[in-house]
Amino acid sequence: MIYPKIPLAQSILQLFAAKGVTQIVLSPGSRNAPLTIGFASNPEFTCYSIADERCAAFFALGIAQQTQQPVAVVCTSGSALLNYYPAFAEAFYSQIPLVVVSADRPLDKIDIGDGQTIRQANVFANHSGYNANLTEAHSPENDRKICEAIDTAVLKKCPVHINVPFEEPLYDTVSYYTIAAQVSNLDFDLTDDSIDWPTVSSQWQNSSKKLIVIGTLPPHAISPQVIEYWANDPSVLVFCESTSNVHHPSFISSIDALITAFKTTEFESFKPEILVTLGGMIVSKRVKAFLRKYPAKMHWHIDLLRAYDTFGYLTKHIKLNPTEFFAPLLNSNTPSDYKQAANAIQQYRTAKQQEFVQTLPFCDLKAFDHILPNIPNGWQLQLSNSSAIRYAQLVANNPTVSVFCNRGTSGIDGSTSTAIGAAVGSQLPTLLITGDIGFFYDSNALWNVYIPKDFKIILLNNGGGGIFRILPGHQENELFHTYFESAHCYTAQHLAAMYGLEYLTASSDVTLSAAYSQLWQQNEKPVVLEVFTPTLANDGYLSDYFAAIQ
Numbered sequence: 001m002i003y004p005k006i007p008l009a010q011s012i013l014q015l016f017a018a019k020g021v022t023q024i025v026l027s028p029g030s031r032n033a034p035l036t037i038g039f040a041s042n043p044e045f046t047c048y049s050i051a052d053e054r055c056a057a058f059f060a061l062g063i064a065q066q067t068q069q070p071v072a073v074v075c076t077s078g079s080a081l082l083n084y085y086p087a088f089a090e091a092f093y094s095q096i097p098l099v100v101v102s103a104d105r106p107l108d109k110i111d112i113g114d115g116q117t118i119r120q121a122n123v124f125a126n127h128s129g130y131n132a133n134l135t136e137a138h139s140p141e142n143d144r145k146i147c148e149a150i151d152t153a154v155l156k157k158c159p160v161h162i163n164v165p166f167e168e169p170l171y172d173t174v175s176y177y178t179i180a181a182q183v184s185n186l187d188f189d190l191t192d193d194s195i196d197w198p199t200v201s202s203q204w205q206n207s208s209k210k211l212i213v214i215g216t217l218p219p220h221a222i223s224p225q226v227i228e229y230w231a232n233d234p235s236v237l238v239f240c241e242s243t244s245n246v247h248h249p250s251f252i253s254s255i256d257a258l259i260t261a262f263k264t265t266e267f268e269s270f271k272p273e274i275l276v277t278l279g280g281m282i283v284s285k286r287v288k289a290f291l292r293k294y295p296a297k298m299h300w301h302i303d304l305l306r307a308y309d310t311f312g313y314l315t316k317h318i319k320l321n322p323t324e325f326f327a328p329l330l331n332s333n334t335p336s337d338y339k340q341a342a343n344a345i346q347q348y349r350t351a352k353q354q355e356f357v358q359t360l361p362f363c364d365l366k367a368f369d370h371i372l373p374n375i376p377n378g379w380q381l382q383l384s385n386s387s388a389i390r391y392a393q394l395v396a397n398n399p400t401v402s403v404f405c406n407r408g409t410s411g412i413d414g415s416t417s418t419a420i421g422a423a424v425g426s427q428l429p430t431l432l433i434t435g436d437i438g439f440f441y442d443s444n445a446l447w448n449v450y451i452p453k454d455f456k457i458i459l460l461n462n463g464g465g466g467i468f469r470i471l472p473g474h475q476e477n478e479l480f481h482t483y484f485e486s487a488h489c490y491t492a493q494h495l496a497a498m499y500g501l502e503y504l505t506a507s508s509d510v511t512l513s514a515a516y517s518q519l520w521q522q523n524e525k526p527v528v529l530e531v532f533t534p535t536l537a538n539d540g541y542l543s544d545y546f547a548a549i550q
Contacts, residue, residue: 010181060087216243234337234339368392372396423452429454434460456527501525
């Protein structure tokens, strides 16, 4: 075996192995050579080499998103570390365990004019669960910090930062460990004994309008028994976002389609008495506006770790997982027409939507209506931000398909990298649906030798940032086209050729149908299906859609 000669690097290797941090994403560099040599030479670790640090961090995030286990991403000193920040912030808000390990110069080399040197200590302080700023020599205190960082990432589901100073020589090796690291464990109790169950149960059972809004959740986060209870209680109405991975015919999955056309009296009628929120960030701006303007009497958020006061009147943070919380309530059933009334409206909206889409010219919405319901069973769907995730909120998805999106910060910067990492981490066949700006922005994600052969990308190319056309403030002028929409005439054809991806195109109902069938037949190498939609018409068709379903 080969190990780095530097004792501090040996300590990191031993403690990572002991703590089960075995997925390591390495960004090539020199200052991190002791760690690179150690990780890549040790069969206990599975290593990946990603040259672009921003892509590397999102790739690692994608693996951790799927495994829910800490993944390490390791870089050299200087600005390389700063490129990890977008993924680091996403991990913080999406509650994903990510361990950033940055090699650094010794402290006496900082701010003296030495090359590739910045102030790395605590650089992620605003979004880090733990900052381990190590000293150069191996010590019990360093070991304790490393262990505490890893344990924090696991227990609090958050990113952490370990900054490691190395002095040259960096490449010397030995054939055995010359030190023995000390493993310690962080004691962190998640038990919540503060719930007043008699009061909670009474409030729940005496409420005839209970609204459950589910944001981002991994698949199978809610037990089938709880889902059936929600479905059978007429006083419980469930709003499921596309990233909730919760499905039932009686649940409202197209929230915006239901509430967009509400009149004031309907908003008042559907105002809940108890609002229960589960999961991560809410995509729908409309549901946020509804619940802020028409507040419930009580808002409970159920999560072991965090509770965001998204609507401005959070009354209770229940630190349990949802299945544990609802288990004592499964036998309750409150007479009400709350669910029935909402479902009747939703059925009407769905029928109108089907009628409208049949007459719709080819556009973003028409493409999504064809793509989403026809994804094969058991696939994983990764969505990019902006238009892609918002259109996905309007169209019913195959319930056997698990859905993910970087909604922590809602950025476009790493969707493709995350999707590839997620495909590697889950080993599920994976489809990414992305917009053109997000795809080109993260095009270095394709500079990656680990893309599975059955990985597929559907790229909706409408010639710019289509999201800005459906937001308030859109104007047809040069300022809008240049500085907001980022209008362009680029295609993915040459990128696909450069990276060895199969390339398909579609620009109509007929060509999309044919290319879509071909997409699923190619499993010997990754495929990009680029779907061209009309830049100037998509927002108008979307407005017509909301008018048609009223």
